[in-house]
Amino acid sequence: MKSLFPAICAVWMVAGAAAQTAPTAGEIADRLTANDLKADVSFLASDALEGRGTPSRGLDIAAEYIAAQFRRAGLEPAGDDGYFQTAPFLSVTPNLDGLELTIQIGDKVIQPGHSSIAVVDPVAVDLGKTLAVWVSAAATERLNALTPEQVRGKVLIIDSAASGPGGRGGGRAPATLLARLRPALVLLLLARPGGRVSTSAAQLRDASAAAVPVLLVWDEAVRKALDEAGPAEVAISAKIAAPSSVPVKLRNVVGVLRGSDPALKDTYVLVTAHYDHLGVRGTGEGDHIFNGANDDASGTASVIEIAHTLASFPSHPKRSVVFVALFGEEAGLLGSRYYARHPVFPLAKTVADINLEQVGRTDVDNGSRVGLVNVTGYDFTTLPRALKKAGEEFDIQVLKDERNSDSYFARSDNQAFADAGVPAHTLSVGYMFPDYHQVGDEWNKLDYENMAKVDRTVALAILLLADSTAAPEWNAANPKTERYVKAYQGLELPATSK
Numbered sequence: 001m002k003s004l005f006p007a008i009c010a011v012w013m014v015a016g017a018a019a020q021t022a023p024t025a026g027e028i029a030d031r032l033t034a035n036d037l038k039a040d041v042s043f044l045a046s047d048a049l050e051g052r053g054t055p056s057r058g059l060d061i062a063a064e065y066i067a068a069q070f071r072r073a074g075l076e077p078a079g080d081d082g083y084f085q086t087a088p089f090l091s092v093t094p095n096l097d098g099l100e101l102t103i104q105i106g107d108k109v110i111q112p113g114h115s116s117i118a119v120v121d122p123v124a125v126d127l128g129k130t131l132a133v134w135v136s137a138a139a140t141e142r143l144n145a146l147t148p149e150q151v152r153g154k155v156l157i158i159d160s161a162a163s164g165p166g167g168r169g170g171g172r173a174p175a176t177l178l179a180r181l182r183p184a185l186v187l188l189l190l191a192r193p194g195g196r197v198s199t200s201a202a203q204l205r206d207a208s209a210a211a212v213p214v215l216l217v218w219d220e221a222v223r224k225a226l227d228e229a230g231p232a233e234v235a236i237s238a239k240i241a242a243p244s245s246v247p248v249k250l251r252n253v254v255g256v257l258r259g260s261d262p263a264l265k266d267t268y269v270l271v272t273a274h275y276d277h278l279g280v281r282g283t284g285e286g287d288h289i290f291n292g293a294n295d296d297a298s299g300t301a302s303v304i305e306i307a308h309t310l311a312s313f314p315s316h317p318k319r320s321v322v323f324v325a326l327f328g329e330e331a332g333l334l335g336s337r338y339y340a341r342h343p344v345f346p347l348a349k350t351v352a353d354i355n356l357e358q359v360g361r362t363d364v365d366n367g368s369r370v371g372l373v374n375v376t377g378y379d380f381t382t383l384p385r386a387l388k389k390a391g392e393e394f395d396i397q398v399l400k401d402e403r404n405s406d407s408y409f410a411r412s413d414n415q416a417f418a419d420a421g422v423p424a425h426t427l428s429v430g431y432m433f434p435d436y437h438q439v440g441d442e443w444n445k446l447d448y449e450n451m452a453k454v455d456r457t458v459a460l461a462i463l464l465l466a467d468s469t470a471a472p473e474w475n476a477a478n479p480k481t482e483r484y485v486k487a488y489q490g491l492e493l494p495a496t497s498k
């Protein structure tokens with residue numbers, strides 16, 4: 001597709017070692033084109049791939065396409081199976097037969113009905129009267145301060161109901177917290193069943209991770225009793241039957257552009273996007289394919305073309321650049337969490353993650369947003385500086401969206417890397433677009449010229465980061481980074497000594 005390589009070789013031979021200079025903005029612009037991005041997105045978001053649900057045949061075909069593009073670019077395969085990092089998962093279906101839950105609050109005994117309970121991460125449970133530790137979901141400091149000793153063998157009740165409707169995270173227990181605390185059972189109290197809550201839907205689980213059983217409960221009587229009882233003792237009895245589970249093979253696609261500096265090549269800049277979307281939903285007349293062109297074939301195509309562009313230059317950056325297309329973001333950051341648990345390259349030596357989401361549509365956030373890109377958690381690390389500097393070369397403003405920058409930090413795969421301590425952000429042109437999570441998110445609605453400019457900015461920023469001896473740092477002065485700074489300090493090696 002690209003025929004520039006022989007020409008570059010000729011220049012290289014003439015100029016000898018002196019030609020080993022970093023690519024210029026102009027050279028990047030020549031090679032990273034709107035048309036190539038359109039080609040990738042139109043395939044990935046075609047009806048033939050059936051919305052790339054996790055797991056599905058469409059998702060597997062997308063993975064093959066991405067691997068083929070990495071091969072074409074000349075990236076080194078970095079998975080356990082060529083470019084594929086194989087993730088053994090289980091599709092687990094809860095068994096509601098014999099489900100029992102008794103909640104004793106002070107002298108009140110409540111047994112919520114099956115219509116107000118859902119089983120998440122089903123594991124067989126048989127708990128006699130067991131003491132519970134009760135924390136409001138809004139009391140994040142108290143939640144994060146809990147120690148395994150305080151919770152071990154007990155039931156952890158996380159009260160999301162008190163934070164009222166509209167609060168996000170309904171139906172999701174904080175996965176990393178549970179993995180650390182390992183309570184015998186978690187009750188997640190909701191004000192009402194969230195959109196995702198289904199009492200018997202199959203769920204995906206990393207086969208290598210120990211699961212903590214979670215029951216979602218939305219029952220007015222429980223809430224009322226908790227409100228009235230004050231700090232009364234709460235005890236729980238519960239019975240959950242063993243679920244049925246079927247093995248599922250999921251795959252991240254991983255390729256590396258090996259660094260050129262003898263010392264820095266063993267440090268890594270990650271460039272990520274999720275290649276899954278929502279699949280096919282519903283039946284009957286009309287369109288049921290959720291194509292996910294902007295979300296997130298746009299990010300995936302960007303990863304492919306940025307990889308292709310950077311790999312096409314004779315000189316490689318000093319640090320290694322790792323390109324990863326992730327599965328299962330829409331199902332709860334499954335691919336990124338899997339990578340963080342099973343890192344292909346050491347996280348302690350991973351200096352940054354740039355995650356790309358929704359970079360194609362410019363008709364976003366109730367306006368037309370051309371020539372800009374937003375960064376989530378803009379003030380969390382020093383990484384956006386490199387992006388800002390790169391943007392100046394391509395007329396792309398790199399911005400903090402005052403309303404959405406911080407709240408969207410947790411809404412994509414960068415979160416999994418940040419939780420592991422790696423400075424990580426998501427770049428998006430905008431957040432809400434008219435076809436968000438609808439069947440109309442089709443490839444012909446993207447602004448590919450603008451997307452190419454955004455991606456050129458990202459490509460140049462990657463080079464700035466990968467060629468710099470200084471690694472991005474968390475902004476410890478921002479209280480919102482506390483948990484990430486802690487995780488960063490817990491990594492084996494401090495990043496600054498990389």
Ligand SMILES: [Zn+2]
Nearest residue numbers: 295296329357
């Ligand atoms: Zn997305």
